[in-house]
Amino acid sequence: AQSVTQPDIHITVSEGASLELRCNYSYGATPYLFWYVQSPGQGLQLLLKYFSGDTLVQGIKGFEAEFKRSQSSFNLRKPSVHWSDAAEYFCAVGFMEYGNKLVFGAGTILRVKS
Amino acid sequence: KAGVTQTPRYLIKTRGQQVTLSCSPISGHRSVSWYQQTPGQGLQFLFEYFSETQRNKGNFPGRFSGRQFSNSRSEMNVSTLELGDSALYLCASSFGPPGAEAFFGQGTRLTVV
Numbered sequence: 327a328q329s330v331t332q333p334d335i336h337i338t339v340s341e342g343a344s345l346e347l348r349c350n351y352s353y354g355a356t357p358y359l360f361w362y363v364q365s366p367g368q369g370l371q372l373l374l375k376y377f378s379g380d381t382l383v384q385g386i387k388g389f390e391a392e393f394k395r396s397q398s399s400f401n402l403r404k405p406s407v408h409w410s411d412a413a414e415y416f417c418a419v420g421f422m423e424y425g426n427k428l429v430f431g432a433g434t435i436l437r438v439k440s
Numbered sequence: 441k442a443g444v445t446q447t448p449r450y451l452i453k454t455r456g457q458q459v460t461l462s463c464s465p466i467s468g469h470r471s472v473s474w475y476q477q478t479p480g481q482g483l484q485f486l487f488e489y490f491s492e493t494q495r496n497k498g499n500f501p502g503r504f505s506g507r508q509f510s511n512s513r514s515e516m517n518v519s520t521l522e523l524g525d526s527a528l529y530l531c532a533s534s535f536g537p538p539g540a541e542a543f544f545g546q547g548t549r550l551t552v553v
Contacts, residue, residue: 358538358539360542362544367546367549368546368547369444369530369544369545369546369547370530370532370544371544372541372542372543375541377539416483418483420538420539421538422538422539423538424496424538425471425488425490425495425496425538426471426473426488426490426495426496426532426534426536426538426539426540426542427473427485427488427496427498428473428475428485428532428542429485430475430482430483430484431482432482433482433483
C-alpha cells in the first residue's frame with residue numbers, strides 16, 4: 327500500500343532561519359508529489375508539485391522542493407522563514423492508476439518564533 | 441474565477457442521524473474528491489467522482505456515499521452518524537486527468553453529539 331511519512335510532527339524555527347520539512351513515500355513507481363499548506367480552520371493550498379523532469383521544483387511563497395528518487399524523498403525547503411509561514415504542511419502523493427486520489431502524510435506543524 | 445465552495449461550513453448532528461454535504465467545484469473542473477480530516481487519522485481519502493462516475497473509493501464503510509451531478513457539483517452523504525464521524529470534510533476539485541492540481545474548499549466542520 328502507498329504511504330507517506332512526515333517524520334517531524336512539530337518544528338520550531340526562528341524568523342529568518344532556513345527551513346526543511348521532510349517527506350518520504352513508499353511506492354514502486356514514481357508518483358506525483360505535492361506539498362500543501364493549511365492554516366487553522368482553512369482548506370489546503372498547493373505550494374508546489376512534481377510530476378517529472380527537473381527534480382528541483384519551485385513553488386509559491388518562496389518554497390522549493392527536491393525529488394530524490396534514490397531516497398524516495400521530496401523535502402520542502404525555504405531559505406528564510408517569515409512569521410506568516412506558521413501553519414501545518416502536508417506532503418501528498420498521487421498515482422496515475424488511481425485518478426486524483428491523494429495519499430497524505432500526517433503533517434508537520436511549523437511554529438515560527440520571533 | 442470562483443474557488444471551490446462547500447456548504448454548509450458547520451454542522452451539528454445527533455448520533456444516528458444522516459447528513460448531506462455539498463461541494464461546488466471550480467467551473468470547468470470535472471473531478472471532485474472528498475477527504476475526511478481528523479486529529480487522530482489525519483487526511484483520508486473518501487472517494488473521487490469524475491463525470492458523474494465514482495472513479496476511486498477509499499476504505500470507509502458503506503455509510504459514506506456520494507454522487508456527482510451533470511454540472512459536476514457533488515454531494516456526500518453519511519448515514520447513521522457515529523461520534524467518530526466528527527471531522528472536517530474537505531472537497532477537492534480538479535480538471536480531471538490523474539495528477540492534475542487539486543484545489544480544496546474550506547471544508548465542512550461536522551460535529552456529531
